[in-house]
Amino acid sequence: QVQLVESGGGVVQPGRSLRLSCGVSGFSFSRYGMHWGRQAPGKGLEWVAVISDDGSNKDYADSVKGRFTISRDNSKNTLYLQMNSLRAEDTAVYYCARGIAAAGSLDSWGQGTLVTVSS
Amino acid sequence: DIQMTQSPSSLSASVGDRVTITCRASQSISSYLNWYQQKPGKAPKLLIYTASNLQSGVPSRFSGSGSGTDFTLTISSLQPEDFATYSCQQTYNSLTFGGGTKVEI
Numbered sequence: 001q002v003q004l005v006e007s008g009g010g011v012v013q014p015g016r017s018l019r020l021s022c023g024v025s026g027f028s029f030s031r032y033g034m035h036w037g038r039q040a041p042g043k044g045l046e047w048v049a050v051i052s053d054d055g056s057n058k059d060y061a062d063s064v065k066g067r068f069t070i071s072r073d074n075s076k077n078t079l080y081l082q083m084n085s086l087r088a089e090d091t092a093v094y095y096c097a098r099g100i101a102a103a104g105s106l107d108s109w110g111q112g113t114l115v116t117v118s119s
Numbered sequence: 120d121i122q123m124t125q126s127p128s129s130l131s132a133s134v135g136d137r138v139t140i141t142c143r144a145s146q147s148i149s150s151y152l153n154w155y156q157q158k159p160g161k162a163p164k165l166l167i168y169t170a171s172n173l174q175s176g177v178p179s180r181f182s183g184s185g186s187g188t189d190f191t192l193t194i195s196s197l198q199p200e201d202f203a204t205y206s207c208q209q210t211y212n213s214l215t216f217g218g219g220t221k222v223e224i
Contacts (some may be wrong), residue, residue: 035214037163045155045163045206047214057212062120095162103169104210105153109162 002026002108004080004096009113012086022079022096022110027061030074033099035106036081038092038115046092064090076098086117120211123217131223137196140220142207149188151211154183154192157219158203166205168194197222210216 008020023033036048049060049070058070069082079096093114097106120144132138142152154167165174167183170190180195194201202224207217 002120037216044219045157045216047208047216050214051176097163100168103153103172104151105165105168105174105208106155106163107165107168107174110165111162111211 002098003065004098004108004110006096006110006113007092009094009115011116011118013119015083015119016086018086018115020055020081020083020094020096020113020115022081024077024079024096024098027098028110029077033101034070034079035097035099036068036070036094037078037097037106037109038090038094039112040089040092043092048094051079057073058111083115086115090118091115091117121148121212121215123207123209123215125205125207125217125220127220128218129221129223131217132197133196133224134199135187136197138197138201138222139207140192140222140224142185142192142217144188144190144209144211148209148211150186151209152183152190153208153210154181155206155208156201156203163206194222 035050051070067085071080093112095112096110098108124143150170152170155163157163171183204219204221206219
């Protein structure tokens with residue numbers, strides 16, 4: 001059974017940093033590209049970042065480029081999102097998701113972790 | 120950047136109704152279009168990939184069509200468990216979601 005479990009969310013002051021983790025099980029983690037997405041309260045989904053199966057390729061949404069870093073540890077079956085210089089507009093539920101390369105679709109998602117940026 | 124525009128943003132329907140949701144891309148995206156369903160407090164669920172392919176386990180009352188810039192998601196006979204928000208997503212150039220369509224009773 002495919003499972004993705006996010007952790008690391010919480011309340012953080014503007015300008016500070018936070019690191020999210022996503023532990024996975026039930027599939028061969030090292031064979032899949034992985035994504036982070038987010039959803040601000042009452043808003044639609046927003047894609048945040050993607051990392052290739054071996055970690056060599058990464059891409060980011062313009063809204064987080066230069067501030068967020070996606071990474072992975074295939075030996076630990078864990079995906080990360082390092083978030084620096086956080087802003088109020090980064091407040092959202094953050095989801096990790098498994099990517100299907102051919103279609104670009106996200107076929108399995110975690111339950112999400114809430115990040116609140118507030119002073 | 121490719122912008123995705125969904126219409127309507129919300130709709131009211133009854134059980135048994137046929138429901139159609141539209142997604143328009145700001146430029147051609149071939150068939151690189153996916154559809155998701157999301158219920159309150161839950162993660163999104165993949166319904167349709169590459170415009171018209173039904174994800175495993177998704178009921179056959181869901182279908183997708185279109186290519187280029189115009190796409191539709193159709194629910195042939197709305198069921199009580201289908202009341203949710205539906206979002207399209209392009210993967211032709213990076214990834215972008217549409218704003219979502221809330222299907223209400």
